[in-house]
Amino acid sequence: MIQDGEEIPLLGGDVTEGLVRVGDTVRRPPGERADLVRDVLRHLEKVGFEGAPRYLGVDSTGREALTYVEGEVAGRPRPRWIADEDRMVSVARLLRAYDDAVEGFGLPENLPPPIEPPGLPDLNDPPELVGHQDVTPENVVFRDGRAYALIDFDLARPVSRCREVVNLMLWWAPFGDDADLDPLLRGLDRARRCRLLADVYGLPETDRRRLMELAIGLNERAWHTMKYRAETLGGGWQRMWSEGVGDQIRNRQDWLEANADALTTALLSGRS
Structure with a gap:
């Protein structure tokens, strides 16, 4: 289950609003092709591609939950x-x-x-x-x-x-x-x-x-x-x-x- 917690705003994007960090995850509103993004990220995880966040699911407010990539x-x-x-x-x-x-x-x-x-x-x-x-x-x-x-x-x-x-x-x-x-x-x-x-x-x-x-x-x-x-x-x-x-x-x-x-x-x- 995806846990809720303290939300830290993530700034810097041009279009997407409402991005926050919760622990070691990122929460974001679904985009215009959310299903495609979900399936692509799952494919990348399946084939072992390290250079992308992992898709974790949807949280209690309907936001996508992804792993937070440090760097x-x-x-x-x-x-x-x-x-x-x-x-x-x-x-x-x-x-x-x-x-x-x-x-x-x-x-x-x-x-x-x-x-x-x-x-x-x-x-x-x-x-x-x-x-x-x-x-x-x-x-x-x-x-x-x-x-x-x-x-x-x-x-x-x-x-x-x-x-x-x-x-x-x-x-x-x-x-x-x-x-x-x-x-x-x-x-x-x-x-x-x-x-x-x-x-x-x-x-x-x-x-x-x-x-x-x-x-x-x-x-x-x-x-x-x-x-x-x-x-x-x-x-x-x-x-x-x-x-x-x-x-x-x-x-x-x-x-x-x-x-x-x-x-x-x-x-x-x-x-x-």
Whole structure:
């Protein structure tokens, strides 16, 4: 039985509210695809993947109960190590391990549709596995200077491996104009960092050639989806939109288009 106890608020997330720690567990309200998250976490436990919390059930108030993963998380303000390349590549290594572990779960059918506006263009990107799709600094737990676990699987969904790497690069290269980045992430060699992430993940050449086109398409969809969620869901989505996330996405679109050729060249450097 899941025990109740003293609740310690957990801060730092952009959207999910009401996260608390109770002893060695985390309690959180169910997300939009709670059944999928539950089944994915149970699969990861079954196959022995260590880099994710364990799903424990539902507590007396209807919240999900997960194991609390000890370690460092890069909240805000960002820690001084946020741009460290060794930590960055350890995130790529962890994401690859997760994707390999979850691949055997397969592609579930009859999922509830994502909360996004109708009529978004097809990206011609068939799914291969249930990706995490939210590998932000807040959602990676570090131990001893390396990425140890992924948390917050609320945005998990069927995607391609290339789309997983786009999300990885979005946060850890990172994508975007320096003016919109944290001061500790400005002035970095983004081409080099993208190449390192792709190499450590083991992204094949075919995906490297199409990665920037996919990144640009996903970024365009993100603007429409963020606006739609702000209007229909409110809460943290509306707060982020009011704080200017739409303008940041538009600025990032300009940056992606201006740097697409250089980043693709770096991704393919040394490959025939």
